[in-house]
Amino acid sequence: NINYRGTANWSQKHLRWLTELVLPHPAQHIVLQEFLHTINERISRLERLDNELTHHVHQWRYYPVVKAIQAMRGVRLLVATGVVAELGDLSRFDHPRKLMSYLGLVPSEHSSGGKRHIGAITKCGNGRARRLLVEGAHTYRYAANISTDMQKRQEGLPKDIIDIAWKAQLRLCKRYKKMIAKGKHYNL
Template sequence: MKNNTIIFVGLDTHKEFTEVAYCEDQRGSEVKHLGRVSSAKVSLTKMARQFESKYPQATLHFVYEAGPCGYWIYRLLTSLGHCCYVVAPSLIPKKPGQRVKTDKRDAQDLARLVRNGDLDPIYVPEPADEAIRDLSRARERAMHDLNNARFQLKALLLRNHINYSGKSNWSLKHLRWLTEIILPHPSQQFVLQEMIQTISERNARLERLDNELAHHVKQWRYYPVVKAIQALRGVRLLTATGVIVELGDLTRFDSPRKLMSYIGTTPSEHSSGGKRHLGAITKCGNGRARRLLVEAAHSYRYPAKISKELQLRQEGLPKEVIDQAWQAQQRLCRRYQRLIHKGKHRSVVVTAIARELIAYIRSISKEVTLPRIDPKTRISRVPA
């Protein structure tokens, strides 16, 4: 075997076991099937050691599909000093006529495709970044559960022709009004009390998650970026945190266009024979980040101004960041009104604003100095 040979190892991972196949870096070399190993950390470490002993002068490159099992396999193999790639299942090339799918073939295809350079790895977050992402997503799920409980209670009242005459729902006055309602049947009264109790519990759960998120985000290494991009209109703490936890380091994108394409806000295209046809946005990539940006883009329908709340968020930020935020607000507000006057649909206009908003977020994040991650200890260190 030649020195510096690369061995590509394809892993088809599952909860209980992992199918393993490998091949050398010579194009056209046979893809060999190693077999099935347990998905336990001890078994995967032993499998890597076997490759090290069999190919002592080779570099091992592992690849597997992203899935519900997370990134612990990536972190295990990289901690052993090997290269590891995680690929999105939707971006793996597949032959149109291929009708047979097995775990063995999947592992062999991964090894072959990564050797041929046909796979693009995805971004893998650091463990601390993933922890903040879990907390941010848990807060969003709590809000979703609370809204579902409110909808169910309002549906119950609507079926019984009970309407609230006040101005705002779910205020203290509205909650007191709910406790005074008497339904005609005891069974319905019991359901009403259970729904009120559920809403109270989910309100308390949401408050706990809000407090935890606000506390832990301030200790996060990306908090300087989260604080800086809140200088933009429509980007408060929850939106800023959600975008950064989903997209990670925005400076890894070479250009704003690549970032726009990554989150799926660029239009699809089907051009042929000199004819160009642009369709709806691709909606690829992270859907939660795209939705948060669209929600933030709605605030640009009003004229540009610095509100009291926005001024408070900008206090203590560098002048360069504040200037970029004001430039972004002026441009996006004008663009919103210009597209509306052209007769564009409001959803199309908001999507176009969101597409440009992420470019300004990337530009502001480049102005912030972040602590680096020590690859050996995985601890954040502030550069000297």
């Protein structure tokens, strides 16, 4: 039984470890080499596609919105571009609740008479944009801070956008901790 003792799977360190493995049968080694070759090809393809996206998104009319959204924690170029491409002009939502409803990120409600039961999120609306935002939201489980990567993304943005992003980070990190303390599963 072969186990990797490192922390991050598919990192450069992990890939080096895989190339240094000595397997008992030559056929196993050939299959491993083929798998590693496929992984390296896919990583190169992703890098090429990321470069193309970066090049083209800078010329897009919604690039200022993409740049502003990246001030948020957990939102880099790919997530910001995907969200803006899925939602289009965000000014059509006159209140954040309407945007959240459009994304299906509001709780469902079952009411009858005087009883009111609030359930899970509705998940109606744009599933791709919702998935991108949920993916980015996982970063709020860590303590609020401004990383050097985030500082670079925020360069050139107006102070009010940076302030909004910081307030949102504080609020969401606090809310996550409160929900965990109440017994909510970390994935929910």
